[in-house]
Amino acid sequence: MAFVFRRGLVVLVVALINAALVVATSLATAAEISSSNPLLLRGEEGVRDCSQYPYVAPTTLPTDRFSFPPDFVFGTATAAYQEDIIRMKNMNMDAYRFSISWSRIIPYGKRSTGVNKEGIEFYHRILDLLDEQDMDAYVTIFHWTTPQALEAEYGGFLSRDIVSDFKDFADLLFEEYGSKVSKWITLNEPWTYTIKGYEEGMFAPGRCSVWVDRACRAGNSAVEPYIVTHNLLLAHAAAVQLYRQKYQEQKGEIGMTLCTFWFEPYSDKIEDIDAAQRSMDFMYGWYMDPITYGNYPRSMIDLVGSRLPNFTTEESKLLKGSYDFLGLNYYTGYYSRNNPDVDPHHPRYRTDSGAIMDGTLTRNYVKLYKASRWLYIYPEGFRYLLNYTKDTYRNPTIYITENGVSDEDDPSKPIQEAIKDQRRIDYYHSHLQNVLMSIRNYNVTVKGFFAWSYADNYEWSDGYTYRFGLYYIDYKEKLLRYPKDSACWFTAFLEKPSPKVQHRARPIRAALPRSLHLGY
Structure with missing residues (x-):
């Protein structure tokens, strides 16, 4: 849901609109810590020794970096x-x-209206620092920052005109x-x-019925949700085609990041099993089917009808296979059940699937933890989603x-208490175990794997009321x-591993492929 990317990358990162935030420690000090002991972390209260921090007890599968x-x-x-980049390196x-x-x-x-040289240099400085720290850059082109001028001129992603402007960008x-x-x-x-901005009206530009x-x-x-997604997909395809035709000598790769929940049928009834599949189609297949097969899922074509735009033959060819890799954001799962009572007089994306998603339901006495x-x-x-992706979309x-997982912000809680987040540790441990099971089994x-997020962030609609970070941000005292x-x-x-250090047994990282990248 951090500019970085959404749902989190802290203000600058999530929206990359503001300049770098104020920090107290010096770069030299942070670098010295990194070179002296890889398990020392610097915070504003001083240095914290993580060398003796206990691992979560292994459950069904050993999991650490290795x-x-x-x-x-x-x-x-x-x-x-x-x-923060140096802290990440630490x-x-x-x-x-x-x-x-x-x-x-x-x-x-x-x-054609001109570029902002200061803005261009800002990102060069970020990339140069990453290079100095020997860290790879994963860069998102569009994280919902449609220029207001294009919204005013032709309605942003409601117009196909945005495809050429996105390609130029x-x-x-x-x-x-x-x-x-x-x-x-x-x-x-x-x-x-698409959904928050054009179906529910919760995010900019705040449009809905x-x-x-x-x-x-x-x-x-x-x-409108179907028009916006259609133009987003065409913009994606145009950018990928450009990159592959003009910039292959750079030896980079290009893809798209999608979010989806995992949907479990609420019951063993065929109508609920079908509803869970439709839920997957309307959230995940809406994007994965076009970029893998060149068209929307059959369930969407049948249920949405004439409200769903069509791809031309050429557009379908451009979309099919238009990614070198898939970025996947996973946070949560929901139950899905059939909805036989859709109001025909008030159609909307949320009801077009004929399925109701709900996390509060209890099936077989099992209720999802909120x-x-x-x-x-x-x-x-997470594991079911990864396996489903392999089976359904040609093992990308x-x-x-x-x-990642959030905690509700409690301004009255002392920092010494707020930094105790065992639930977040349990969350990451259990999710990484399921990733490893998909890889191995x-x-x-x-x-x-990129954790969300490095530090507490500003959420698009929730502001500072929830905290996702591995680092606590003191909003009252200079961040x-x-x-x-x-x-x-x-x-x-x-x-x-270091030849000078005898490493203790690790229940987690050692089981992961050595080629697996971890980041924020």
Whole structure:
């Protein structure tokens, strides 16, 4: 759901609109810590020794960094990049995922109107620092920052005109940064952007049908979501075609990041089993089917009818196979059950599938554990989703570009208590175990894992009311950072071998492929 990418990358990262945030420690000090002891983390209260931090007791499968393939990438994302990139490096992260703000680079949206040189240099500095720290850059082209000028001119992604402007924006990024970027992500969570902005009206531009939310001044929840997603897919395909035709000598890769829940049938009845499949089609297949097979899922074509735009033969060819890798954001699972009572007089995307998704239901006396307003903890769903992706979409190369859990912010809680986050440790441990099970037992091609998020962040609709970070941010005192218990756990989890250090047995990382990248 951090500019980095969504749902989290702390203000600068999630929206990359503001300048780097204030931090107190010096770069030199952080670098000295990294070289002296790889398990020391610096926070604003001083240095925290993570070398003795206990691992979670192994359950069904040993899991640490060395459990994954040798080239597996671990990473994360955040804001005040000078300090925070070095902190990430101190945590033994391999990569950093961030997004580039369209308006920061091209203030008026169209390349012909001029570019912002200061904005271009800002991202060069980030990429140069990553290179100095020997960390890979995973860069998102669009994280929902549609220039206001394009919204005013033709309605943003409601118009097909945006495809050429998006292509020009991507061309500029490839030209400027391509030699420094190993992985390009065209879109981050297009489903969230579409549904929250054009079906529910909760995110910008706040459009929906009046019967959905009276606060929406304009919109059509039965039509606009399908138009917006259609144009997002065409913009993605145009950028990928450009990159493959013009920039292959840069030797990078390009893909898209999607979010989806895992849907379990509420019962063993065939109608609920079918409803769960339709839920997957309408959230995940809406994007995966076009970029894999060139068209929308059959269930959507049948149920949405004429409201679902068609691809031309040429567009279908451009979309089919338009990714080198798939970025996948997984947080939660839901039950899905058949909905036989759809109101024909008030059509909308949410009811078109004829399925109801719900995390509060109880099946066989099992109820999903709720971590926040929308996030139900279901680590097994992660494994089911990865296996489903392999079976349904030709075993693509996958990077887990977001995974994490939130805590509700409690301003009255002392920092010393707030940094104790065993539930987050349990969440990551259980989810990484399920990733490893998919790799080992089902041969799913997962190549990296990015934690969401490095530090507490500003959520798009929830503001600062929830905390996702491995680092605690003191919002009352200059945004100072404090490593939580989970930061210590991840640091120990990601500890790399050294000929001078005798390493203790690791229940987790050692089981992961050595090729697996980890990051933020």
